[in-house]
Amino acid sequence: MTLATGQVLELQPELVQLKQELLDARERARKVAEGLRPDHWGAPPPAGGWSIAECLMHLNTTSERYIPIIDEATRALRSRGLNPSGALRRDLVGWLLCTMVEPPVRVRVKTPAAFVPPRVDPMPEVLERFDYLQGELLQRLDRGNGLALDRQKVTSPFNARVRYNLYSNFRIITAHQRRHLWQAERVRAALSH
Secondary structure (H helix, E strand, O other): OEOOOOOEOOOOHHHHHHHHHHHHHHHHHHHHHOOOOHHHHOOOOOOOOOOHHHHHHHHHHHHHHHHHHHHHHHHHHHHHOOOOOOOOOOOHHHHHHHHHHOOOOOOOOOOOHHHOOOOOOOHHHHHHHHHHHHHHHHHHHHHHOOOOHHHOEEEOOOOOOOEEEHHHHHHHHHHHHHHHHHHHHHHHHHHHO
């Protein structure tokens, strides 16, 4: 973020960590698809579940749904002029959801139909979209820098009854990405045997 004086505001430490998590997810997505046999892209694992393609497409859909929520919440924070008063913190709901979605999977939750991939798209398209959306999320982190992200509530795109703060929102996104990348890596390992 650039201040009116032209100075660049150093990225908040919590956002530095989130930025690295988004970059790591981008790298993991590339690696899980690297050298993958074409017939393995859309193939479900032998024990059932989502294919590698479905895992990544689900993450793309999720990012697409979260970005407008982040934009609206960031605008609201900026208009209210809320600056952080200390380290950013997740709220209780955000902490619980992060714990729940972090791999290894301990709790399975039925995915709402709107987030289930309807078909398997080609690998290059899915990976390009994933890369683009990670870049969009990284931009949103930069735009939120210097704001009290933990003082603005947002509504989950998965369940309209669930609300948490914007900082939790970012933490949920990265934990959710780790969950499905972990799942995709396990699918790849299972198909390789």
